Amino acid sequence: MVLFLQQFINGLSVGSIYAVIALGYTMVYGIIRLINFAHGEIMMMGAYFAFITVLASGMPFYVVLIVSMVLAAILGITVETLAYRPLRKAPRISALIxxxxxxxxxxxxxxxxxxxxxxxxxxxxxxxxVFIGPLRIGTVTIVTIVLSIVFMVLLDFFVKKTKPGKAMRAVSEDKEASVLMGINVNRTISITFAIGSALGALGGVLYSVSYTQVFPTMGVMPGLKAFVAAVLGGIGIIPGAMLGGFVIGMVETLTKAYISSQLSDAIVFGLLIVVLLFKPTGILGKNEKEKV
Amino acid sequence: MKRKSLLIMLIAILVLTSVLAGCNNATTGGDDTPDVIKLGVIGPLTGDYSMYGTSVEEGAKLAAEEINANGGINGTLIEIIAYDSKGDGTEAVNAYNRLRDQDGIVGLVGGTFSGETLAIKEIAIEDGMPILSPTATNLNVTLNAPNVFRACYIDPYQGASAAIFSVENLGAQTAAVLFNTEDPYSEGLAVAFRDKFSEKGTITNYEGYTRNDMDFRSVLTIIQAQNPDVLFIPDYTAKVGIILDQVKEMGIDVVCIGGDGWDGIELDYAEVAEGHFFVNHYAKTDPNPMVQNFIAAYEARWNKTPNALAALGYDATFIMVKAIEAAGSTDYAAVVEALAKTDTEAVTGHITFDENGDPQKSISVIQVVNGDHVLVDLVGGN
Known part of the structure; x- marks a missing residue:
């Protein structure tokens, strides 16, 4: 039982990194119906920003994290303005490519x-x-889980209670109608990219601190897994991304613990196929009626 | 009209290739000595494992410069040509073909990894190319290949030595093994360690992981529950560092042991590797003057401390050059024959080759203490 709890916490820590990255995918998809494949790279850039800040200043972890998140947010807005905004009216496939x-x-x-x-x-x-009862948990694991949950709670508060958050929900619901309501759509989309990218950077920093390395292709695998998490939970739905992230992390870790390390990726992606077969909109997805 | 120009092009290509092929024969085969004798080096010069290929290249170049300063081979200078394999078999084959066809090398000091050397092996046997891999430790590299030699000891020997050391010097009774299932090097060591260790003690866990794995906490949790005396991790530093970091974070009380892939671990992961052991080709702190002279020369030339791969690259180049000298020609078969008769003192120990082309030499056990290597023991010959 203790062993299972220990593995559960390992899974929670892996899953929370996927979850924060998945949030970026799902928010962007929710608002402009674009799968932002560059999100994994924003995460990687976030890790590099943190790496450079640590080397240059030796500042404590929390300062480094904030600096990296702010820089990544700026990068996210830049990418959106330069690459995606000119294609706002173009077919969705152009934006995807x-x-x-x-x-x-x-x-x-x-x-x-x-x-x-x-x-x-x-x-x-x-x-x-750190010893908690019979459990022994690493400091990095604890920081990863706590920080991810804190930021998820903050995000939830932002989206539900603040004005820009409400604007965000309105734009994702109906872009034309929100323009009529006096919402600045472009600014709302920029804010979404900024928040999504900052969360990506959070994932990147946690990932690089957790696994001690920063390299240009580091965003590919976690980016892919986070994308799967977002789809699994129901893309476009914020709680879905969180749930999806934790499910993926948990399945991955428990497979490694009780079945085999080699099979973990196969089972994770297999799970996605199974869920999509039975519920194409994801775990929390609602069936949308086609408008005629 | 179209057909005619096509025909002309075809003829032009045919003529060109035959001329080029002619060039080739002139530089590689035959007894007439060329102006420079070219030796090839293949290894990962970029990417995750670039430090390994670069070390071999630098060791080989240092050796070539020393030989050239002493007049080369009877006045003919040596040139080292190094190509990047990115640690990949296909790239290594491309590099080999380029070295043979374009550069016309007399012998190959490579490949650096077992995987890439195995990829080259079959083509090289057909060519009869003298091959002396400085660092390919996989058992199969020299099997049934009369022209393939290596300067390093083999994986099973390394794994078995680590197991013997664990039992005899550390008094271990239980051991866990954690290895990369996608890498023949890692698996070769793991199998040898398991087989040797289980003669004297118990293997509690034998766990594999894949190349992309970054999180070892779940596997380490299982290992921790068994509480083994030693944990054997045969992989390269980039991965070993991540694992040791998580071992430390989880506070697992276990002595970790590794193979020569750990060489250089103190550069990036001194803190987490502290107190752990690995077996290696040579120890930086060995008082043997040949070792210390090599280290001084390497530091002066490249501004860094040589790792074992650099020492092996250096040794392999010297051995290859001695063989060419002894053969008195650049003919492939003659050089191969001379290589087989090698009997020389080198930085990584006294080297003779057995019938497979594997060296008979000693193995060093090193402990990481205060971020430096300490030679703990020297296990002699096979």
Whole structure:
């Protein structure tokens, strides 16, 4: 039982990283119906921002995290303004391909600037086990879980209670109608990208601190898993992304623990297929009626 | 009209290729000595594992420069040509073909990884190319390949030595093994360690992971529950560092042991590797003057401390050059024959080759102490 609880917490920590990254996918999809494939690269850039800040200033973890999130938010807005905004009226496939292009561009940009060798993230969170009852949990694991949950709660509050949050929901519901209501759609979309990218950077920083390395292709695998998480939970639905992230992390960890490490990815992606077969809109997705 | 120009093009291509092929024969085969003797190096010079290929390249270049400073081979200078394999078999084959056809090398000091050397092996056997891999430790590299040699000891020997050391020097009774199932090197060591260790003790866990895995907490939790005396992690530093970091974070009380892939771990992961052991080709702190002279020369040339791969690249180049010298020609078969008769003192120990082309030499056990290597023990020959 203790062993299972321990594995449960391991899964929670892996899942919370997927969940915060998945939020970025789902928010962007919710508001402009675009799968932002560059999101994994924003996460990678966030990790590099943190790495550079640590090396340059040696500031404590929380400052580094904030700096990285702010820079990633700016990067997110820039990507949106330069690459996606001109295509707002274009067919969705054009925007999708632009997103893939953006992803490759950012990855190769990082390759040129930072070189392919993995950089070692200094241990800005001291490594040690913390004993909670019979459980022993690493400091990094605790920080990862706590921070992800804090930011999810903040996001939930922002979307439900604040004015820009309400605007965001309105735009995702009906863009034309919200213009009529006096909502600045472009600004709302920018805010969405900023928040999504900042959360991506949070995922990137947690990932790089957790696994000690930063490299240009680091966003690919977690980005893909987070995308799967978003789809699994129901893309466009914020609680769905969180749920999806935790489910993916948990399935992955428990597979590694009780079945086999080699099969974990196969089972994760297999699960996606099964869920989509029975509920194409994802776990929390509602069946939308086609408007005639 | 169209057909005619096509025909002309075809003829032009045919003529060109035959001329080029002619060039080739002139530089690689035959007894007439060329102006420079070219030796190839293949290894990952970019990417995750670039430090390994770069080290071999630098070791080989240092050796070539020293040989050239002493007049080369009877006045003929040596040139090292290094190509990037990115650690990938296909890329390594491309590099090999380029070295053979375009550069006309006399011998190959490579590949750096077992996987890439295995990829080259079959083509090289057909060519009869003298191959001396400095660092390919997989058992199969030299099997049934009369022209393929290596300067390093093999995986099973390494894994078994680590197991013997765990039992005899550390008094371990239980051991866990954690290895990369997608890498023949890692698996080769894991199998050898398991087989040897289970003669004297118990293997509690034998767990595999895949190349993309970053989170080992779930596997480590299972291992922790069994509480083994030692944990054997045969992989390269980029992955070992991540695992050791999580071992430390989870506070698992276990002595970790690794193979030569750990070499250089103190550069990036000194803190988490502290106190753990690994077996290696040579120890930086070995007082042998040959070792210390090599280290001094390497530091002067490249401004960094050499790792074991650099030492092996250096040794392999010297051995290859001695063989060419002894053969008195650049003919592939003659060089291969001379290589087989090698009996020389080198930085990584005294080397002779057995009938497979594997060296008979000693193995060093190193502990990471205060971020530096300490030579704990020297296990002699096979």
């Amino acid at each position: 632009t997103a893939i292009g953006m992803s490759l561009f950012l990855q190769n940009l990082a390759l040129v600037i930072f070189k392919p060798e993995p950089k070692i993230m200094p241990p800005i969170i001291p490594r040690m086990p």
